């Protein structure tokens with residue numbers, strides 16, 4: 001194992017996680033998946049091509065949506081309990097995913113390693129979103145793409161401030177998730193051109209975790 005990989009695993013050990021929350025994750029999302037989230041995942045991930053890295057892959061809800069025969073798939077997940085469940089999932093035909101334990105803030109890959117980075121419902125949870133964005137940008141090739149789906153702070157005059165007030169409580173209830181992150185401006189401030197393709201508020205997520213935005217971010221030249 002390289003020093004970089006070892007440092008990343010040590011940093012991953014400091015990311016909170018438990019066997020209980022890993023087991024509870026899919027049952028909690030079940031209704032959302034059935035009523036729309038899985039379709040959103042499918043549309044987003046159909047675009048993943050070339051050498052692909054998924055960040056914060058969780059228990060592997062995206063895995064079945066990758067195209068068969070994908071050139072390379074690296075699944076990055078810091079939480080050892082979720083990574084274990086991820087390893088039990090069946091990958092698409094002809095794809096042999098590599099599972100790497102690392103946080104987004106310290107990715108153990110060389111510059112310009114990937115054509116596509118996939119990230120769904122992750123930037124709400126990472127400890128340092130700008131550092132994570134900088135690492136994604138570093139490992140993406142200059143013509144690479146970040147395919148993302150994230151829930152973000154509402155622009156609504158009532159909901160946005162309410163999300164700000166509920167943030168600390170939501171972090172405790174929802175496994176470290178921040179309900180009020182301004183993810184799209186944050187990506188723009190950290191070297192990405194962002195194209196939001198879908199933004200929906202009526203999604204079957206709790207109102208505090210809406211809207212969900214999905215799109216493509218490209219490293220600025």
Ligand SMILES: C[S@@+](CC[C@H](N)C(=O)[O-])C[C@H]1O[C@@H](n2cnc3c(N)ncnc32)[C@H](O)[C@@H]1O
Pocket residue numbers: 015017055056057058059060061062077078079082102103104105119120121122125126127128
């Ligand atoms: C809400 S879950 C989303 C899981 C999966 N992407 C999905 O769409 O179902 C958030 C994920 O981010 C991971 N995570 C937490 N902190 C992280 C960090 N610093 N870097 C990368 N992933 C992180 C968690 O372990 C968890 O798997």
